[in-house]
Amino acid sequence: MANKNEYLPFRSEILEVIKHAELEYTFRMSYDRGKEHPVNPGQFFEISIPKYGEAPISVSGITDHSLDFTIRRVGSLTDEIFENYVGDHFFMRGPYGNGFNVNMFKGKEVILVAGGSGLSPVHGVIDYFADHLDEIKKLTVIVGFKSPDDILFKEDQKVWLEKGIHLITTVDHAPEGYEGHVGMVTKYIPELEFDNMAKAIAVVVGPPPMIKFSILELKKIGFNENNIWLSESRKMCCGLGKCGHCRIGDVYICQDGPVFKYTQIQTMID
CATH class of the missing domain: 3.40.50.80 (Nucleotide-binding domain of ferredoxin-NADP reductase (FNR) module)
Known part of the structure; x- marks a missing residue:
């Protein structure tokens, strides 16, 4: 059996868009959680749009058939995300990180x-x-x-x-x-x-x-x-601990975190 490509995203439909403020919206995305695809609060997904790139976004809501992502409009990728509404789709991969149990x-x-x-x-x-x-x-x-x-x-x-x-x-x-x-x-x-x-x-x-x-x-x-x-969501990029952008010493934020005990990282020097 061929090895799974961890960088390969899946397509997810936008089910609902909730406006909170001028620059912050929540996008409710289709996702069949089930026992095989569990998600914890505090984990994140890489959300992408072809030609515009991808960004790590924390999960802000979980049901058995959807995930919420609350996104702030801050750059070219999120500008494009805000042009996509109900019935359209994003590409996602994840979940990554440990989250809150x-x-x-x-x-x-x-x-x-x-x-x-x-x-x-x-x-x-x-x-x-x-x-x-x-x-x-x-x-x-x-x-x-x-x-x-x-x-x-x-x-x-x-x-x-x-x-x-x-x-x-x-x-x-x-x-x-x-x-x-x-x-x-x-x-x-x-x-x-x-x-x-x-x-x-x-x-x-x-x-x-x-x-x-x-x-x-x-x-x-x-x-x-x-x-x-x-x-701690410092400079996470790939989500897989490969690019090294989020590395502090021997710790990879995207894999060892992003949820940490304070005593685990209080002495880490960035």
């Missing part, structure tokens, strides 16, 4: 801190526990955006609140009279309350400065750094 959170107090599109990799985790709150002691989500116009997954956030998720959505800048939370995500970390902080789990996903200062705030309140996880 929901079993690691079960029975624990969990805090998820996300910035902007960093909410995408943990979106599936929140979705799962919104439907299985009995499997977790407590789930608190702190997510920050630049402005009210930049808030992603607004409808999903309403559902999460209705189902009992403790959700804090904050913005860096807001117009006068804005009634929501204002300030960096780090502002709300000291306000966290735990029944047993020593066994709680924290996940931090977002821009590097946000990750850095969020972890510092968690340490200040006495959080166990061995229980802090993050998602």
